[in-house]
Amino acid sequence: MSTDELLDILRTCAGVSEDVALDESVLDMNFAALGYDSLALLEITGHLRREYRVPIAEDAVGLEDSPRRLLTLVNDS
Amino acid sequence: MSVIVTGLGIAAPTGLGLADYWAATLAGKSGIGPVRRFDASGYPCSLAGEVPGFDPAEHLPSRLLPQTDHMTRLALVAADEAIADAGVVPAELPEYGMGVVTASSSGGFEFGQRELSNLWRKGGEYVSAYQSFAWFYAVNSGQLSIRHGLRGPGGVLVSDQAGGLDAVAHARRHVRRGTGVVVTGGMDGSVCPWGWVAQLAGGRLSTATAPERAYLPFDAAASGYVPGEGGAILVLEDADAAARRGVTGYGEIAGYAATFDPPPIARPAGVMVRQAGTTAAAVPAASPAGAVSTVRPASMAADPAVLTAGPAGAVKPANMTTSPAVPAASSGVGSSNESGLRVAIELALADAGVEPAEVDAVFADAAAVPDLDRVEAEAIAAVFSPRGVAVTAPKTMTGRLYSGGAPLDLAAALLSIRDGVLPPTVHTEPAEEYRLDLVTAPREARVRIVLVLARGHGGFNSAMVVRATAERERR
Numbered sequence: 282m283s284t285d286e287l288l289d290i291l292r293t294c295a296g297v298s299e300d301v302a303l304d305e306s307v308l309d310m311n312f313a314a315l316g317y318d319s320l321a322l323l324e325i326t327g328h329l330r331r332e333y334r335v336p337i338a339e340d341a342v343g344l345e346d347s348p349r350r351l352l353t354l355v356n357d358s
Numbered sequence: 359m360s361v362i363v364t365g366l367g368i369a370a371p372t373g374l375g376l377a378d379y380w381a382a383t384l385a386g387k388s389g390i391g392p393v394r395r396f397d398a399s400g401y402p403c404s405l406a407g408e409v410p411g412f413d414p415a416e417h418l419p420s421r422l423l424p425q426t427d428h429m430t431r432l433a434l435v436a437a438d439e440a441i442a443d444a445g446v447v448p449a450e451l452p453e454y455g456m457g458v459v460t461a462s463s464s465g466g467f468e469f470g471q472r473e474l475s476n477l478w479r480k481g482g483e484y485v486s487a488y489q490s491f492a493w494f495y496a497v498n499s500g501q502l503s504i505r506h507g508l509r510g511p512g513g514v515l516v517s518d519q520a521g522g523l524d525a526v527a528h529a530r531r532h533v534r535r536g537t538g539v540v541v542t543g544g545m546d547g548s549v550c551p552w553g554w555v556a557q558l559a560g561g562r563l564s565t566a567t568a569p570e571r572a573y574l575p576f577d578a579a580a581s582g583y584v585p586g587e588g589g590a591i592l593v594l595e596d597a598d599a600a601a602r603r604g605v606t607g608y609g610e611i612a613g614y615a616a617t618f619d620p621p622p623i624a625r626p627a628g629v630m631v632r633q634a635g636t637t638a639a640a641v642p643a644a645s646p647a648g649a650v651s652t653v654r655p656a657s658m659a660a661d662p663a664v665l666t667a668g669p670a671g672a673v674k675p676a677n678m679t680t681s682p683a684v685p686a687a688s689s690g691v692g693s694s695n696e697s698g699l700r701v702a703i704e705l706a707l708a709d710a711g712v713e714p715a716e717v718d719a720v721f722a723d724a725a726a727v728p729d730l731d732r733v734e735a736e737a738i739a740a741v742f743s744p745r746g747v748a749v750t751a752p753k754t755m756t757g758r759l760y761s762g763g764a765p766l767d768l769a770a771a772l773l774s775i776r777d778g779v780l781p782p783t784v785h786t787e788p789a790e791e792y793r794l795d796l797v798t799a800p801r802e803a804r805v806r807i808v809l810v811l812a813r814g815h816g817g818f819n820s821a822m823v824v825r826a827t828a829e830r831e832r833r
Binding site for chain 2: 292293294295296297298299316320321323324327330331
């Protein structure tokens with residue numbers, strides 16, 4: 282999965298906070314700083330399981346994790 | 359303490375936003391037409407009032423879009439307008455200084471239908487995590503609270519169309535108890551197949567296909583109503599506190615009462631009336647309010663006034679903070695033509711300290727079901743004398759909006775006070791037998807005190823009196 286694909290999934294599943302530009306520059310920020318909450322992460326991991334058949338647990342990433350970590354999990358799975 | 363409305367926000371079939379809504383309403387431009395949100399051509403009813411030109415992405419942050427139903431988006435946008443209109447900045451208030459109480463009748467049905475469909479067709483893992491709250495009937499209060507940081511009292515009232523007044527009354531209670539600002543009102547919208555069949559099951563929808571012949575309250579040709587989506591959000595404040603920041607507001611929530619007509623099979627007593635939290639009086643029920651319905655009293659806050667709203671047959675929440683004299687008419691055995699609605703009117707006027715002759719206009723519930731129209735017309739004629747008061751139903755332009763209907767009528771009543779003009783009831787040819795002075799074209803008038811009526815399926819009757827702020831000062 283490419284960075285752009287992942288960012289599209291974030292956009293679709295959880296939207297983008299008003300003060301955030303969702304591009305490569307956010308890859309190492311954590312999800313909380315990007316304005317997401319636990320429910321947003323649930324929706325995102327659910328989408329990855331359904332649409333991409335990624336065997337990823339609901340709690341595989343937390344708010345302190347970064348999009349890069351999620352991307353690594355997806356691509357290593 | 360006087361509680362006034364300092365902010366209004368509107369999302370209605372006749373216009374998105376206060377200015378558009380009011381201009382269309384005074385022009386008598388109906389927002390009822392063939393359903394656009396889904397293909398309703400195969401259903402017995404195919405007309406609705408839908409909010410025009412609503413692009414949620416234009417108004418709301420994208421974070422909110424995946425997690426909200428259409429009706430919640432309407433509520434969020436209307437609340438933004440209402441709070442800005444009031445000039446209130448929630449962040450500048452004490453942490454628990456602002457609350458929210460909305461009315462609801464169904465919930466996020468369009469969202470819920472989509473997710474239930476996913477569950478049924480594809481399996482549980484296909485259901486959105488946001489389904490956990492997005493279809494919940496209390497979701498609007500929750501989302502408004504989160505968006506604006508409203509950490510004061512929060513709640514939701516469910517009593518069909520009457521709920522719109524019940525919620526505003528409950529917001530008034532919170533202001534009187536010391537919460538500086540309370541956001542209230544109601545917003546509904548179930549124009550989707552699932553919501554549609556639920557509404558059809560109520561048996562009161564018009565099957566007419568011509569928009570101008572479909573919703574004709576107080577007309578001999580009345581044959582049910584057209585449903586719609588939308589409503590209004592109001593900001594309530596203590597008048598003195600508002601005055602200190604130079605705000606006089608649109609008008610005062612001067613009086614309120616609610617009565618309940620028990621379902622015909624539950625025999626005892628009649629209308630239960632609870633006033634001031636202390637006085638309970640029973641009078642016979644004459645209102646054929648209809649079938650038994652499922653009532654879902656709900657509260658996000660543990661509040662005794664809300665919790666008194668029990669299952670069908672129980673006492674409705676009523677005014678807990680004022681103690682007007684209970685009129686003789688409701689203090690014991692009444693005459694057979696004394697409907698619960700009439701009692702609610704009398705109690706609301708008493709709560710406001712207003713005589714019938716002082717009321718400039720009545721915004722009717724306008725069920726457009728002949729038996730219900732008759733009950734309402736008789737109640738109005740009994741209290742105000744035949745043709746004794748101007749009666750109007752601008753909801754003939756929007757359809758019935760369930761929990762959003764009465765807040766929209768309150769907004770219209772307050773704008774009537776502001777502009778000295780009553781909006782029309784469109785398309786209706788008033789039947790002689792109802793003996794109403796029905797406003798069928800915009801009418802210029804000195805409007806200081808208005809009564810708004812709302813009834814909910816299953817026996818809910820609510821009445822609210824709004825009064826010009828200047829009128830309060832004169833007294």
